[in-house]
Amino acid sequence: MDITNLIERILSGPSDPDKEFVPAVHTYADVYAMAAWIASRFSSPEAGGRPVCVCSEDRGIIAASMLASLAGGPVCILPYSLSEQVIGETRAAVPFSHAIVDSPADLPDDVAGIVPGRGLWRPPSAGRARDLNSIFLRMFTGGSTGKPKAWSKTPVNMFAEAGYQAEKYGFSRDDLVASTVPPYHIYGLLYTVMAPFIGSSSVLEGTYVYPHEIAAVLKEKPVSILVSVPVHYRIVNGVAFDASRLRLAFSSAGPLDPSDGAAFHRQTGVGPEEIFGSTETGGIACKSSAVGRTILEPFECLEWKISDDRLCVKSPFVSPDLPVDGDGFFVTGDRIAAAGDGRFTLLGRADGVIKVGGKRVDLNSVQDKIKLIPGVRDAFLFSLRGRAGRGADIAAVVETDMDETELRRLFNGVLEQYAMPRRLRIVDKIPTTSTGKYDREAITKLLEFDRKQREECDGR
Numbered sequence: 001m002d003i004t005n006l007i008e009r010i011l012s013g014p015s016d017p018d019k020e021f022v023p024a025v026h027t028y029a030d031v032y033a034m035a036a037w038i039a040s041r042f043s044s045p046e047a048g049g050r051p052v053c054v055c056s057e058d059r060g061i062i063a064a065s066m067l068a069s070l071a072g073g074p075v076c077i078l079p080y081s082l083s084e085q086v087i088g089e090t091r092a093a094v095p096f097s098h099a100i101v102d103s104p105a106d107l108p109d110d111v112a113g114i115v116p117g118r119g120l121w122r123p124p125s126a127g128r129a130r131d132l133n134s135i136f137l138r139m140f141t142g143g144s145t146g147k148p149k150a151w152s153k154t155p156v157n158m159f160a161e162a163g164y165q166a167e168k169y170g171f172s173r174d175d176l177v178a179s180t181v182p183p184y185h186i187y188g189l190l191y192t193v194m195a196p197f198i199g200s201s202s203v204l205e206g207t208y209v210y211p212h213e214i215a216a217v218l219k220e221k222p223v224s225i226l227v228s229v230p231v232h233y234r235i236v237n238g239v240a241f242d243a244s245r246l247r248l249a250f251s252s253a254g255p256l257d258p259s260d261g262a263a264f265h266r267q268t269g270v271g272p273e274e275i276f277g278s279t280e281t282g283g284i285a286c287k288s289s290a291v292g293r294t295i296l297e298p299f300e301c302l303e304w305k306i307s308d309d310r311l312c313v314k315s316p317f318v319s320p321d322l323p324v325d326g327d328g329f330f331v332t333g334d335r336i337a338a339a340g341d342g343r344f345t346l347l348g349r350a351d352g353v354i355k356v357g358g359k360r361v362d363l364n365s366v367q368d369k370i371k372l373i374p375g376v377r378d379a380f381l382f383s384l385r386g387r388a389g390r391g392a393d394i395a396a397v398v399e400t401d402m403d404e405t406e407l408r409r410l411f412n413g414v415l416e417q418y419a420m421p422r423r424l425r426i427v428d429k430i431p432t433t434s435t436g437k438y439d440r441e442a443i444t445k446l447l448e449f450d451r452k453q454r455e456e457c458d459g460r
Contacts, residue, residue, distance in 0.1 A: 006163045014121075021196075035065075051074055052100055054076050075137065087107060088108050107146065142277050161316070172433070177223070218243040226248070231357055251273075252277070271290030296339075310336070310350060312332065335347035397425045
């Protein structure tokens with residue numbers, strides 16, 4: 001795909017102004033009109049070129065904000081959550097004085113919330129459109145530390161990926177997209193805002209997270225594309241629903257349990273397309289285990305290699321914040337093995353970062369926090385295969401004289417709920433190897449023995 005031609009087409013204005021982008025809420029003309037207003041409002045000298053935070057789940061407003069930035073408007077900031085606390089943390093990391101909102105919102109006292117107006121869209125002059133390799137978006141991810149991490153994105157990063165996905169999966173004006181993922185998540189932004197916008201598709205207004213909501217929207221609306229995450233495929237496993245018009249389903253933000261993917265396929269005839277990647281790298285590969293594609297297939301528009309069992313990628317989607325080698329490859333934290341035919345399999349993370357329920361957790365950071373708890377002599381954390389669509393379970397072995405109830409109470413004071421160890425064993429001494437390293441095999445056996453003992457007690 002020629003990214004320059006794609007962006008020129010986007011900036012030329014809507015090809016079908018009356019087509020609904022968000023049914024009953026925004027037409028494509030509305031999105032362009034809001035984009036013109038945002039670009040004009042924040043191009044004034046008093047705006048000072050400062051970034052603007054997009055504090056809205058309205059996909060039309062988010063699309064308009066991206067379009068405004070592309071057309072020479074303000075750099076956009078997307079927090080990883082719209083809670084007042086997260087918005088405050090985001091502002092501390094990247095200062096901003098204005099936020100684009102769709103209604104009155106809880107914002108820091110000195111941040112002005114602005115609802116976009118509607119102006120007359122005119123294509124920007126060539127001199128005003130943003131440099132395609134400049135930063136136009138800063139996306140935030142959360143983590144176990146509670147401190148947001150910012151990732152810069154250029155128009156090439158985002159529109160190249162959205163254009164590639166729209167073309168690969170055939171997003172078209174006939175498609176209606178439903179999502180269980182908020183649009184400020186990279187996956188939600190790409191698959192429920194940008195790819196549909198490029199493909200002239202329509203996107204439903206809501207974000208559906210409960211089983212009855214997901215089942216109802218698939219039954220009552222002519223949904224052709226579902227964008228979801230592993231935990232939501234798990235909660236609809238066993239729920240009867242009609243999805244006769246569904247042609248495509250996506251899953252990302254963690255590994256999809258094969259049984260959940262297979263159940264969804266039996267129910268709908270559609271095997272979820274599992275997307276592998278991250279906010280900073282963009283999409284890297286895909287598979288669909290439910291229909292027999294069990295090995296990751298790298299996207300055709302990128303290059304990859306293995307260095308010391310680590311996955312290295314060279315891609316137009318990679319954030320400019322990431323370091324690359326002399327050949328343009330970024331070394332990821334994923335360990336892989338080649339599987340033939342240009343495909344690869346994952347062996348695990350090399351840097352201790354895992355995903356639990358779609359959220360990043362740095363095991364090293366969690367381990368350090370536990371070690372600081374008074375009465376804890378030592379702790380070792382690692383991940384085990386998760387249940388209930390969580391992606392991974394955090395397992396912990398802790399040296400302490402406290403009992404489990406007291407220790408978990410203290411965990412509540414230092415850890416986020418999603419970073420809590422689900423499997424915990426208290427010991428007098430953590431097993432180590434002859435070289436003094438933690439003996440993971442012995443530790444795993446301790447946890448498995450503890451689990452079996454509990455199951456036997458529960459069964460009596």
